Amino acid sequence: MRRFLLARGAQALAVIALVATLAFTLVHLAPGDPFAASLDDPTNTAALHAQQMHRWGYDQPLPVQYLKWLGNLARGEFGWSHSRNRRVADVLLETVPRTFLLMGAALVAGVLAGLALGTWQAARRGTPAERASGTLATAVLSVPEFLVALAALALPAARWHLFPVSGIADPAMHDSMSAIGRAWDVTRHLVLPAGTLALLTAAGVSRYHRSAMLAMLPEEFVRTARAKGAGEYTAVVRHALRNALGPLITIVGLLLPTLFGGAVFVETIFSWPGVGRMMVEAVGGNDYPLVLAGVLVGSVLVVLGSALADVLSALADPRLRIEA
Amino acid sequence: MKFAAAVLVLFVVVAVAAPAIAPHDPRATPQSETQKNLPPSGAHPFGTDQYSRDVLSRVIYGARVSLGVAVVAVMLALTLGAAIGAVAGYAGGWTDIICMRVVDAMLSVPRVLLLLVLVASTGPLTVGGIIVLLGCTGWPGTSRLVRGEVRLLKERDYVLASRATGTPEWRVFVLHVLPGLVPQLLVTGTLALATVIPLEAGLSFLGLGVQPPTASWGNIISDAAGRPGDTWWVVLFPGLAIVCTVLAVNTIGERLRERIDPRGRSRA
């Protein structure tokens, strides 16, 4: 087990390093230098510009630049965002937790819902209700995230004014609320964006999970359970489900990139001030360091997330627990 | 399956015959105020948008762009992915290891983010540029599948037999291994379409894809993004177009996958 953990951790690090290298390649493929746009900013002088270039090694040979790049990243030094007039690292510190919150909430809600739906579908296989729900799930998956978000925006929010449709907090009142009040305020604002993402996650998870459960059902040990006198519920939930959980965790890990992509759209439409929206704005504002930082953060989140999923999945299977 | 294919064919026909069937010029902006933001009616079955353009015509022309971009981009991605995956799978060794690590890295970056970075470095793109962008970011998935397939096929008896008779490696590859990839590629390609169409739409929606006034289903919707409740027709109709095509493509792709996958297994 320990060996597995080490190997998986090393693999994750290797991928992150590779992604950083990829980003480095991108920076240097781009025309001009990344700080050129910041020259438009009146507060930025030629001297500052030269200083930036030096800090990142642009006046030196390529290999040195690469090492400087890695070094800077490792130290958390991501450069300067001219569109926001702040250090990129500070922008990240603000936006990353918000995206984390959004994705976390969506993941938990979506996975639980998908799990329940998939299990129910496996238990009620063949019935018209199950088939209808399956078609519905596929239909939901065929709708691009931004459309679902727009629909969520148009209907419940605008027409029925149930939940706030933009931002993370009430701009006027938030600061004057108590701690609980503030938490509640954020939660209310979280509902629609996280709900949209959760809906899509649930649809995807339920499809995989249903297949996994259906693959489990003809297994011999399920027949053994029935021969012992177990009813449908016990056989399906106690026996088949337990075996399908391991692969489910891995699937969730594989869904992370898609979830992040969806978050970009959802954050933009609901004005949720996370990394996704930051990136879109940065692209519009030609703020290259910010864009790059966003990509790195996104990738790191995904890599760590899937490594975690792999580890959890292995832990869930007693067959793999024995070594170490 | 047949229904899905029919739907798809319908969209393709509409796209190809756009100039013939669109009632209005999609770019025409008659400067009259009265034509703005009209809900669906006899004259404008899909209504008009905020620039007084007929939405139906825009959706019809948009089909050309959205479908065209997706199809060409997928073909590009398939070709790249198949080439790289096949080489990696067949050659094995270090080539294989390096290629697959790069694939891992690319797959770890959410595709949307990758596209954003690339758009940031190149600036606003032409339609051709978008195709290249989508194609160049879509190959990792295919290459992994192809590599796996090639590694299996490499050990098949008929391949070994061919090599045993002294056939040069490249011939073995082209004549025996490549044909075995076709079914898998067909399925992958079809399902990839279902991913790329919404991707292009999303990008255009954000203003980073197809630039107005050229119509793409995505950028038509972005016109009404501010208040989707008010001018719902500008969102609904292109949206429906996207959903229908994606559903159709998904259905066809899934059926194809069922056909080729359990070919040897019983389906009782």
Added chain:
Amino acid sequence: MHDPESRCFHDPSAEAGDVTAPVLLDVRDLVVTYVSDAGAVRAVDGVSFAVHAGETVALVGESGCGKTSVAFALMRVMAPGARIGAGSRITFDGADLLALDERAMCDLRGRKISMIFQEPASALNPVMKVGAQVAEVALLHGERSKRAAWDRAVAMLDRTGIADAARRAHQYPHELSGGMRQRVLIAMALMMRPALVIADEPTSALDVTVQAQILDLLRDLQRETGMAVLFITHDFGVVAELCSRAMVMRAGRIVEDAPVDRIFHAPADPYTAELLRAVPRLTADR
């Protein structure tokens, strides 16, 4: 392997079930059809037989003759594509088995009729401790206390010859050897002292030495509990060792049904004779 010729020695009082005992299971015209995309296949084509209380009966035949289908039909744990023919009748302990609803059937399974499966590696749930799997039988049939169920399970595992049962019960199937896993399956089947146990090729997946041990175990348990056993097997050695009566099956039909002695010495059906001849022997053919 076992040489049927030299083993006709069964102690009649021990193995010959008393055929004046009441009929426990009565099967009439059982037909099982598998429906698939490729068409319908009649795996069991009108099979009739009876099992008396306390009897050990064998259902013998080659692979694919339909014997396992009979077993699954009796327990009504068939695969989704299988159908029992309309004219079939199965009576168990006086009740019409085919007329019971699923709830009543669940009550019977494991408690009055149980099954020992062929492949212990796949018949056990890989992510559940073996003790829990055996205890589950008790919990499904009235035991309220998890603690008590566990204790009973450990006792049963001990009875089936698993050394250090208390510790083993906490292990997972992959940590046990093939023979031990089979003993676990036997423990599960016998937990509630069923009246009828269907043993589906209980030794086919095991090594020869382990086979002998399992057969001995089964014989002892049968003597101890007086349960009826229906052995599904293709192995005449098992038939000779344990059974008082044998039914030979071929292509979905029973071609011979007779006491074991008669089967071995004077088989009535030519197919039976062929099967017997097919058993490899050390001595020269007659």
